Amino acid sequence: MAARAERGSREVATGVPRVLWLPAAVALALVVLPVVGLLARTDLTRLPALLTTPASLNALRLSLLTATLSTLACVVLGVPLAVVLARSTARGVRLLRAVVLLPLVLPPVVGGLALLFLFGRNGFLGYLLDVVAGVRVPLTTGAVVLAQTFVAMPFLVVSLEGALRGSGDRYERVAATLGARPWTVFRRVTLPLLLPALGSGVVLSFARALGEFGATITFAGSLEGVTRTLPLEVYHQVEVDVDSAVAMALLLVVVAVLVIAVARPRALEGVRS
Template sequence: MLWVPAVVALALVVLPVVGLLTRSDLTRLPSLLVRPSSLSALRLSLETAALSTVACVLLGVPLAVVLARSRVPGIRFLRSVVLLPLVLPPVVGGLALLYLLGRKGFLGELIGWATGAQVPFTTAAVVIAQTFVAMPFLVVSLEGALRGAGDRYERIAATLGARPWTVFRRVTLPLLLPALGSGVVLSFARALGEFGATITFAGSLEDVTRTLPLEVYQQAEVDVDSAVALALLLIVVAVVVIALARPRALEGVRS
């Protein structure tokens, strides 16, 4: 009985991609993909997604540990706030970032006064927007792994005299490695496909903020064949990233 809904679910994922393939002009595909604007958007997408993934790891790992191990009052509320980008429409997140870091935002005014720089509509804004929407995926993966593993080994290490940093480095991090691999893949893939928060907070400036999803949207209004070709390219890149990285994460889980 499970085969019927399983086949329907698989069709729901696969058939739209088949629809793109049937709509694409394969004879024009190479020429469409090597356009300067397409290559620039692909390069910017890969660079910003990589940077935002690094930011997710640097910020998300400590946050996940705090959420999983802390017993302070209000931690459940903080957990809900951290996961808010998972359920918010990305454009709402983009507006929130704009009114925080924009020229009239309270933090944006402070940055402008101190440095004379503006954050919105820059490549840095793309990285911030991608980090905002992608980091919860990493935090969810890591927090779930930590809560499932429990804190027995960490407590034992502490009773043996290990300092907190030593416990984190020698016990907690090894426990996180399998989930970290999975979380990094999810974060990178989410950042690569980010659209709503990016276009709202960073705009769509060629060679500066126009990532591949924004280029697809731009081309859809003027050249459908080009938009379809770029959409297929984005799908291929995402599938390759997941196919290369996901098995390693699963191997860590099995071990």
């Protein structure tokens, strides 16, 4: 009885204050009502035909391909970067962290311009690639992957760095005390600690890459079948066929919701365990 009473009092104490319900409802409305408006505007009778056009299918295929590749790039590059930011005691790490997080606050168009001036024909790296290897990055599918990686990787880095700082380094210190080398500590101790946050970060990165628009159109252009991802196709169709644009926008919403609904619970299960 005492335990049940204590549990009941704890539930009462941790209830949601009534004053929070109104702003929470407004916040929910700001997220849900635009999607409802999109559904109301959709011509359901033409929806299958609009979503199965070659342009729509090409854009969807390209979006899924480039978002997957950019997410893989985020994992390969972002995991080491997050470990360095969380565990390194070198000078300048705070400044490095600020630079890494720049894509979170920069307008995507600015990021696209930065990539263009780096990898374009007049950029120092783009000129070098053109002269040495004959490779031109802008207006290619690779440019789409680069743009998506640029804007999505900070989401992964923030998730992993926060997890590492929250877990502390006591386990790694114990492993090092027992004679484990740094690579062994990273592989056997640090990586398992990162797995729950890695799942969450991968979901966020993929969703951000899937919806990327500004940096992509600035750096990679909008070439059907090459660089025109689903967000760019929606923008293109607004000027051609509004019903088609609305249908593809709804498709993008559905794909994003499915990605989060399927992957997010698994990440949360890892956090609880």
